[in-house]
Amino acid sequence: FENTYAIQNVLTGKALRPFDAHIENDVDIISYPLKNWECITWEFIEIADNTYLLKDLFTEKTFQPKAEPKEDIGLWQKSLGGSTQQYWEFLKQTDGNFLIKLKGTEFYVTANSDETNSPIILSARRNDNRQLWRLIRQNPWI
Numbered sequence: 001f002e003n004t005y006a007i008q009n010v011l012t013g014k015a016l017r018p019f020d021a022h023i024e025n026d027v028d029i030i031s032y033p034l035k036n037w038e039c040i041t042w043e044f045i046e047i048a049d050n051t052y053l054l055k056d057l058f059t060e061k062t063f064q065p066k067a068e069p070k071e072d073i074g075l076w077q078k079s080l081g082g083s084t085q086q087y088w089e090f091l092k093q094t095d096g097n098f099l100i101k102l103k104g105t106e107f108y109v110t111a112n113s114d115e116t117n118s119p120i121i122l123s124a125r126r127n128d129n130r131q132l133w134r135l136i137r138q139n140p141w142i
Helices: none
Strands: 004-009 014-018 029-033 042-048 051-056 062-065 075-078 088-092 098-102 108-111 120-123 133-137
Touching: 029 075, 029 120, 051 062, 075 120, 098 133
Parallel strands: none
Antiparallel strands: 004 014, 004 042, 004 133, 014 029, 042 051, 051 088, 062 075, 088 098, 098 108, 108 120
């Protein structure tokens, strides 16, 4: 696959994935130890400069906020398309890591905790490593 990456938090070292790799909609997006698994690997589908729709290789779904974007709202899995709340801006930082902002908002993907299976949330810019992400190139076996 081209453009397939794990999205790993700089502070926790954990990556984004749907909880227990469930394929249904409305499953929480959580942090999980990095593995070369399909459920931790996201295909980056570019829709504008630095803006992507992300498709999980295992579930073939994406993620978006659980409700209207606001401070500390969780993210959950949804079918691809139909909502601009699935568009993510990847803002490269000088250290090569990224901030991930929900397009059209001032909310950023944030690691809520360093615990495995902890929910990933949106929050306003905090200037800490809970909002910094690195992309790890992945090409898991299907």
